[in-house]
Amino acid sequence: MTADPGRRVLPRAPRAVDASMGLLNDVMSKALDPGYVEAAQRPVVQRGVADRATRTALHMILAVLLGLITVVAVSELRRPLLAGPSPRALLEREITLRSTEVEDLADLVERLSADIAQVQSDAIASLNPGLFERLEASELASGALGVSGPGLVIELDDGEVTDPEDDAARVQDIDLQIVTNGLWAAGAEAIAINGSRLTALTAIRGAGQAIQVDLAPVLAPYRIEAIGDVREMQTAFARSSAANHLAFLSGTYGITATATAAQQLDLPGAGSTTLRHATGLADVASSSAPLKSAPPEEKGSP
Amino acid sequence: MIALIGLVVGALVGLFLEPTVPAVLQPYLPIAVVAALDALFGGLRALLDGVFDDRVFVISFLSNVVVAALIVFLGDQLGVGTQLSTAVVVVLGIRIFSNAAAIRRHLLKA
Numbered sequence: 401m402t403a404d405p406g407r408r409v410l411p412r413a414p415r416a417v418d419a420s421m422g423l424l425n426d427v428m429s430k431a432l433d434p435g436y437v438e439a440a441q442r443p444v445v446q447r448g449v450a451d452r453a454t455r456t457a458l459h460m461i462l463a464v465l466l467g468l469i470t471v472v473a474v475s476e477l478r479r480p481l482l483a484g485p486s487p488r489a490l491l492e493r494e495i496t497l498r499s500t501e502v503e504d505l506a507d508l509v510e511r512l513s514a515d516i517a518q519v520q521s522d523a524i525a526s527l528n529p530g531l532f533e534r535l536e537a538s539e540l541a542s543g544a545l546g547v548s549g550p551g552l553v554i555e556l557d558d559g560e561v562t563d564p565e566d567d568a569a570r571v572q573d574i575d576l577q578i579v580t581n582g583l584w585a586a587g588a589e590a591i592a593i594n595g596s597r598l599t600a601l602t603a604i605r606g607a608g609q610a611i612q613v614d615l616a617p618v619l620a621p622y623r624i625e626a627i628g629d630v631r632e633m634q635t636a637f638a639r640s641s642a643a644n645h646l647a648f649l650s651g652t653y654g655i656t657a658t659a660t661a662a663q664q665l666d667l668p669g670a671g672s673t674t675l676r677h678a679t680g681l682a683d684v685a686s687s688s689a690p691l692k693s694a695p696p697e698e699k700g701s702p
Numbered sequence: 703m704i705a706l707i708g709l710v711v712g713a714l715v716g717l718f719l720e721p722t723v724p725a726v727l728q729p730y731l732p733i734a735v736v737a738a739l740d741a742l743f744g745g746l747r748a749l750l751d752g753v754f755d756d757r758v759f760v761i762s763f764l765s766n767v768v769v770a771a772l773i774v775f776l777g778d779q780l781g782v783g784t785q786l787s788t789a790v791v792v793v794l795g796i797r798i799f800s801n802a803a804a805i806r807r808h809l810l811k812a
Contacts, residue, residue: 427793432804435762436753440755456756459704462764463759463760464708465712466712466738466763467708467716468713468715469734470713471717473738476723477732
């Protein structure tokens, strides 16, 4: 501000140190409604009896109303905590809902895979029987195709769980891994755990307390079905470290493991197959080759 | 004094009848309760300070609740409902704290 020669500049009081906190200071120091102090300082007015009675009645009615509003508001705010569906029930419903959805979708995948296989065989079998044979053989080996035949069934069940927090008596993912690896080593041609077919890409992993096979949870009892030469598998498996491991599990944790031979096992296919790798056919006309073959730089990529 | 008695009577009636609040008023309840608490603590402190006045108590209580509800309404209309509610809760919370401290000093002399 420039000094106006015609006007005297008043000396200003120095700015308070906490001037920027005026609002907070106000809130802190004037916590009590100033109205109370003002009302106390006001000179007492002498009123008539009727006047006093109406004022008292008015205060009373308003106060009753306010008390009512407050309590109703409080009880209304507390209500959702007391009543209503519990979050656990909601989650349970959600889980069952989603599980059935997953099952439906799995069924759909199975049906569509069968359709695709049918269409594929129709298309290729007559045109190129050699290629179709190769395709079938690789589908069989990769687990894309359902298979059936005699085999071995190993059933694992949790031991007695005394403490729900303690997982020791439960079958772990590592146990299933050891058993399936033992079965592969014993000459199994196809394995499924609880109806979920294992392929070269299937993972058996633990997620919290659940075991996931091919990213879908499986529950005890675990039924591991392996197709192959029964007698040979039985002997080889009994000699393997997996059999030792099972004996150790049943001895230490009470996990039951039974191995039985089965005349006929039906294992499903592993569901959809994905195209990961493609190479051009040598005998295809060059004009259509770029369309049918993958670009060379993608060759060999997973 | 009559206001405090009235408040208690109203609270008892509310507990007994348990009327339901229309859904339109639901968003205003939390802030209204905080405002009511502030007025209640203010009244209690005034009582202990010896300056309690029925008229001031009832009016401050009423205006607190109404203003709080209005602020929430305004905030919702402007799209800053949560922030405004937070501001109101902070200010009223500080007031409740200092009034509670004053009451404590009165009662416990500490």
